[in-house]
Amino acid sequence: MSWGDIRAGRHGGSIEVPGMKHGALSIALAGFVMSVPAGAEEAQSFSKDQIASGAELYAVNCSPCHGARMQEPGAAFNLRKFPPDQRERFVNSVTRGKNQMPPWGDFFKPEQLEALWAYVMAGER
Numbered sequence: 001m002s003w004g005d006i007r008a009g010r011h012g013g014s015i016e017v018p019g020m021k022h023g024a025l026s027i028a029l030a031g032f033v034m035s036v037p038a039g040a041e042e043a044q045s046f047s048k049d050q051i052a053s054g055a056e057l058y059a060v061n062c063s064p065c066h067g068a069r070m071q072e073p074g075a076a077f078n079l080r081k082f083p084p085d086q087r088e089r090f091v092n093s094v095t096r097g098k099n100q101m102p103p104w105g106d107f108f109k110p111e112q113l114e115a116l117w118a119y120v121m122a123g124e125r
């Protein structure tokens with residue numbers, strides 16, 4: 001059906017445009033409200049298991065650039081200095097990559113990312 005057909009419609013009235021999206025903005029905004037565990041700073045107690053599996057993941061995937069046990073990171077970021085209150089940034093940087101660091105995308109499951117975070121925060125202290 002062309003616009004000509006609609007204009008010439010027998011109703012002779014106004015044209016209705018179907019699917020006008022009201023509320024699209026609020027839906028978009030709702031998408032930004034990510035669930036962040038309450039009190040990111042308080043939630044810094046990690047289980048030994050978590051730290052251990054984080055250490056394993058780190059040794060395999062991260063140590064080539066960030067240094068064994070986060071020592072001697074060379075040109076890469078010194079992860080022992082990563083700010084503890086910026087978990088979100090950690091997850092984003094690992095997932096999306098940063099400059100020379102490759103984006104890991106969904107290579108890690110959420111609990112593996114959490115384990116890496118646990119290791120970075122508590123593993124070598």
Ligand code: HEC
Binds near residue numbers: 065090094100116
């Ligand atoms: C190919 C080398 C390489 C590998 C592998 C790598 N990184 Fe990185 N990473 C880098 C470099 C280089 C930077 C510094 C990026 C910059 O700021 O320019 C970096 C930065 C970071 C940062 C800081 C980002 C920020 O917000 O400033 C974090 C966190 C990080 N890496 C975590 C990891 C973790 C966790 C792994 C393992 C899953 C990993 N990286 C594996 C090279 C690497």
